[in-house]
Amino acid sequence: MDAVQASKSGHLGLPLGCAEIAAVLYGSDLQHNPDEPRWIGRDYFILSAGHGSMLLYSWLHLSGYDLPMEEIKRFRQLHSKTPGHPEFFETPGVECTTGPLGQGVANAVGVAMAAKMAAARFNTPEHMIFDQHIICLAGDGCLQEGVSAEASAFAGHFGLDNLILIYDSNAVTLDAMAAVTQSEDTGKRFQAYGFEVQKVDGQDMTAFQRALRKAKKRDNGKPQMIIAHTLIGKGIPEVAGTSKAHGEAGAKYVDEARKNLGLPAEHYYVSDDVREYFARHKKGLVRKYKRWEKMYKDWQGKHPEQAQQLQDAIDKKVPADLMEKIPAFPADAKLATRKAGSEALQPLAREMPFLISGSADLHGSTLNYIEGGGDFSREKHDGRNVHYGIREHGMCAIMNGVGYHGIFRASGATFLVFADYCRASIRLAALSRLPNIYIFTHDSIGVGEDGPTHEPVETVTGLRIIPQLDVIRPADPEETAGAFAAAAQRTDGPTLLALTRQAVPMMNELDVNTRREGVLKGGYIVKRETGDLNLILLSCGSELQHALAAAKELGDGTRVVSIPCFERFARQSDEYREQILPDSCRRRVAIEAGVTQIWDQYVGLDGHVIGLHRFGMSGPGDQVMKEMGMTAQHVIDAAKAL
Numbered sequence: 074m075d076a077v078q079a080s081k082s083g084h085l086g087l088p089l090g091c092a093e094i095a096a097v098l099y100g101s102d103l104q105h106n107p108d109e110p111r112w113i114g115r116d117y118f119i120l121s122a123g124h125g126s127m128l129l130y131s132w133l134h135l136s137g138y139d140l141p142m143e144e145i146k147r148f149r150q151l152h153s154k155t156p157g158h159p160e161f162f163e164t165p166g167v168e169c170t171t172g173p174l175g176q177g178v179a180n181a182v183g184v185a186m187a188a189k190m191a192a193a194r195f196n197t198p199e200h201m202i203f204d205q206h207i208i209c210l211a212g213d214g215c216l217q218e219g220v221s222a223e224a225s226a227f228a229g230h231f232g233l234d235n236l237i238l239i240y241d242s243n244a245v246t247l248d249a250m251a252a253v254t255q256s257e258d259t260g261k262r263f264q265a266y267g268f269e270v271q272k273v274d275g276q277d278m279t280a281f282q283r284a285l286r287k288a289k290k291r292d293n294g295k296p297q298m299i300i301a302h303t304l305i306g307k308g309i310p311e312v313a314g315t316s317k318a319h320g321e322a323g324a325k326y327v328d329e330a331r332k333n334l335g336l337p338a339e340h341y342y343v344s345d346d347v348r349e350y351f352a353r354h355k356k357g358l359v360r361k362y363k364r365w366e367k368m369y370k371d372w373q374g375k376h377p378e379q380a381q382q383l384q385d386a387i388d389k390k391v392p393a394d395l396m397e398k399i400p401a402f403p404a405d406a407k408l409a410t411r412k413a414g415s416e417a418l419q420p421l422a423r424e425m426p427f428l429i430s431g432s433a434d435l436h437g438s439t440l441n442y443i444e445g446g447g448d449f450s451r452e453k454h455d456g457r458n459v460h461y462g463i464r465e466h467g468m469c470a471i472m473n474g475v476g477y478h479g480i481f482r483a484s485g486a487t488f489l490v491f492a493d494y495c496r497a498s499i500r501l502a503a504l505s506r507l508p509n510i511y512i513f514t515h516d517s518i519g520v521g522e523d524g525p526t527h528e529p530v531e532t533v534t535g536l537r538i539i540p541q542l543d544v545i546r547p548a549d550p551e552e553t554a555g556a557f558a559a560a561a562q563r564t565d566g567p568t569l570l571a572l573t574r575q576a577v578p579m580m581n582e583l584d585v586n587t588r589r590e591g592v593l594k595g596g597y598i599v600k601r602e603t604g605d606l607n608l609i610l611l612s613c614g615s616e617l618q619h620a621l622a623a624a625k626e627l628g629d630g631t632r633v634v635s636i637p638c639f640e641r642f643a644r645q646s647d648e649y650r651e652q653i654l655p656d657s658c659r660r661r662v663a664i665e666a667g668v669t670q671i672w673d674q675y676v677g678l679d680g681h682v683i684g685l686h687r688f689g690m691s692g693p694g695d696q697v698m699k700e701m702g703m704t705a706q707h708v709i710d711a712a713k714a715l
């Protein structure tokens with residue numbers, strides 16, 4: 074209450090309404106170690122209702138995490154460890170970045186899946202290294218959002234019985250009473266997904282604890298839901314039980330509430346017996362952790378190879394020579410980059426045993442199935458191919474959960490145009506620096522017959538503008554090999570690969586390594602001028618061939634530059650970028666089958682960008698490309714007109 078009052082913003086309602094739930098978790102039943110927040114054997118507590126962040130911060134503080142009272146006092150202030158919504162990396166004990174409602178539920182499903190995968194790979198009858206529960210607290214908002222429905226249906230289908238979803242059912246949302254917008258029976262809905270559902274009074278600690286323990290015991294193939302009826306803003310009668318309790322409106326009644334609750338006038342007051350209780354409780358938790366550690370050390374001794382593998386996965390180690398493991402493509406290959414990607418993926422999957430690959434019911438088109446990797450299923454948790462169903466948003470949010478869990482590397486696939494369905498989750502992966510790999514295919518109007526609904530136009534550039542996301546659109550199979558290696562080696566953020574449906578020519582004039590290494594740099598010269606430089610053509614992906622063909626007609630002063638990844642190119646030194654795109658040459662033409670804005674930075678006021686300012690059309694892909702001006706002749710005409 075005091076922190077929300079001091080910052081004059083934030084949410085009082087949930088931290089007060091769910092105080093008893095959190096007391097049972099942090100005061101008793103959660104298996105964790107505040108001194109080792111990333112302990113792999115811990116229970117995960119994910120606050121999907123991220124607006125209630127002060128709930129999490131208060132209990133982490135009381136539990137003895139490295140979150141001192143000064144940080145609680147700096148709630149929502151610059152550079153504090155207590156940002157407005159929980160942010161992964163910022164605060165010890167925060168498992169996921171949450172706030173966009175619904176995401177945390179899907180993240181929890183991803184963590185639960187990853188925990189099942191880890192248990193299947195590493196547990197032995199005498200070593201239960203991974204024996205944990207994933208506990209998620211979600212409100213009406215989270216459960217109204219579609220992404221939680223996608224992920225929960227997945228959890229039910231795949232039998233993730235290590236998942237416990239606590240539904241803070243307080244009958245209130247932001248604007249009004251929940252009844253204004255919902256009349257479904259949420260419990261029945263979750264039963265239909267395959268959850269086991271209990272209902273309790275969320276403010277009765279004994280009843281809630283009983284339900285939680287029951288849920289923890291039930292390893293019956295069903296994820297668990299506990300519907301906890303609570304009173305939002307409990308303790309501030311002026312707002313309790315109404316939507317006014319939701320935000321900071323209750324802050325003006327806090328001093329009165331403190332009196333009524335029998336608390337002293339001192340702000341941020343924690344009684345000595347509470348401090349003592351938590352100090353004692355922490356000792357017990359650490360003792361349990363030590364017992365686990367002993368068992369873990371025994372396992373390490375008996376299974377040194379597996380132990381090393383696990384440690385490497387936790388450390389996100391990726392073999393340095395990945396690129397060399399991908400064989401060169403035959404010079405006469407005429408492959409779509411999605412097909413080249415499929416071939417590049419197999420050796421990577423052999424080198425990276427923790428790489429998992431999924432598709433939203435499009436493995437047959439996205440071609441990212443790990444051969445011999447098996448399928449993840451109810452019965453078989455060590456499968457490496459995940460069938461997400463037609464749940465793109467759910468897939469990407471679940472992938473984030475896998476990333477937060479921190480052992481497996483998640484890759485996932487769909488048609489690029491559906492990236493819009495995934496965008497909220499991709500944005501959070503970028504924000505949280507999760508090393509996800511998105512293998513998104515059918516990347517342009519080259520899709521053809523399926524028509525404008527399936528043809529990305531603004532999509533690639535729309536993704537390029539997300540900070541901390543690398544978008545790579547390779548031009549030929551060797552650039553594709555480089556793109557896959559780049560994605561695998563980048564462990565401090567996500568990479569999205571935009572791959573073609575249609576075949577592209579091999580750029581045989583350049584040797585294999587130049588193309589592959591060029592992708593790592595983000596931009597490089599694919600055809601150097603033989604005379605004095607007077608024209609630069611820029612492109613990427615399937616349109617680079619047109620720039621190369623045009624260059625043949627535009628004289629010996631023409632250079633062609635491939636920019637498969639704008640973000641990587643931007644990370645190069647000024648000197649390198651100047652070598653590739655010298656300031657002195659301002660006659661520049663760029664071509665890409667998409668919106669043009671992103672190219673302006675490299676083409677400038679004196680140049681010209683050939684692109685699209687409309688949606689695509691249905692017809693054979695090569696004809697659609699021609700119709701929309703994606704030709705060498707167009708590049709030649711534009712260059713001559715400069």
Ligand SMILES: Cc1ncc(C[n+]2csc(CCOP(=O)(O)OP(=O)(O)O)c2C)c(N)n1
Binds near residue numbers: 211215246
């Ligand atoms: C995707 C998304 N949409 C909207 C919001 C803004 N928002 C934050 S909390 C909230 C209401 C949520 O209601 P509920 O989950 O019942 O939380 P409670 O009122 O119980 O705290 C809204 C609309 C958001 N954070 N995320």
